[in-house]
Amino acid sequence: MIKIIAIDIDDTLLTSQQQLHPTTVQAIHDAHAQGIKVVLCSGRPLAGLLP
Numbered sequence: 001m002i003k004i005i006a007i008d009i010d011d012t013l014l015t016s017q018q019q020l021h022p023t024t025v026q027a028i029h030d031a032h033a034q035g036i037k038v039v040l041c042s043g044r045p046l047a048g049l050l051p
Helices: 009-013 022-033
Strands: 004-008 037-041
Touching: 004 009, 009 037, 022 037
Parallel strands: 004 037
Antiparallel strands: none
């Protein structure tokens, strides 16, 4: 059973235009609806993240 999904933001979720693809948004909604926690993560240091 999957309980959590951690997804890297850069070059995984965002397109080259820095947008979320509609199918990605739907997949995240579907996972959440199944009770799966979805967590955004990054390999960048905290100082390298935009607010």
